[in-house]
Amino acid sequence: MTKGSLFIISGPSGTGKGTVCKELARHDNIYLSVSATTRDKRVGEEEGVTYFYITKEEFSDMINQGMMLEYAKYSGNYYGTPKRQVEKMLDEGKNVILEIEAQGALKVKEKMPEAVMIFIVPPSIKELKSRLSKRGRESAEEIEKRINTAKWEFSQCPKYNYVLVNDDLETCVKDTLEIIKATNERQELIERLLKEI
């Protein structure tokens, strides 16, 4: 069986990458990687779907044993990508989507250089600010902070394989599906050539 491919999706907060990922996961053979976290489970969240909920001790054991592809600490809690879960899905021939911020993405790319990195950008900064205000989750100050983080994230774009503009959700999802298809076809081509040797 052809090994599956790993896709890393990043983009500034408010570009709608979460919605793109959810849409992708509705398609055949595309699966979202589930992160592990040390934070408490919130109402409506589900173990193994929203996150894998583990203790701080379990988390640091996993780091020490090299079992995390990447991890980060936000407001006192750890979030990370368990390596084994990703590798298992890839071995099963699945296409795996990792929705992850740029810093973590670059760490994963170092460990798995075959990962296909997709960066999703908004059509304009004006639109990004408007989307962040509309969802009403962040204060004006917090929005400014996110825009400043976006600055650094944009500068990392050239390291990504693809940059997609999320102007229209449907088009953005379609473009991503085409990247997944092209990556799978390329994998098959290489396997065919290797068999011919």
Added chain:
Amino acid sequence: MTKGSLFIISGPSGTGKGTVCKELARHDNIYLSVSATTRDKRVGEEEGVTYFYITKEEFSDMINQGMMLEYAKYSGNYYGTPKRQVEKMLDEGKNVILEIEAQGALKVKEKMPEAVMIFIVPPSIKELKSRLSKRGRESAEEIEKRINTAKWEFSQCPKYNYVLVNDDLETCVKDTLEIIKATNERQELIERLLKEI
């Protein structure tokens, strides 16, 4: 001025990547990087066009001063990519093509993660063998050696941004020009977004 982009082109011996690169260099704003070598100049070769011819002492000084993006030794002579030359062209907004084997390519990618890596493959191994025999430069034994090297090179493909099949030269050049165009457009998009912040 928008900074130029760096394109690394690799592929097994006999895929015709050299011809593709020569065709690309005939287009506006696309330049081939010229390697430095310690081997003697041959009849018909030109300083600064075929290679930069330098002494072994000069070459090892450049290595020690970190002035080589990558280098390798073949049959007693050194070959390498002078960093300054590439950076100068990029600063001038030029698209720079580096035709280089996979091992060197991965070294350059480590140092310049924004490099766009293109891998050119033959339509089949049968065709690759036939091309190598036809050009008549290598013995049967040497051809077998090159096919074996190709095996390792193919396994590195997933680390490349793009894999192109060189079935028809014109199509392969056209596909590469499209990649260059898309990369330039993406660079402009990012610069526009950064300016808007």
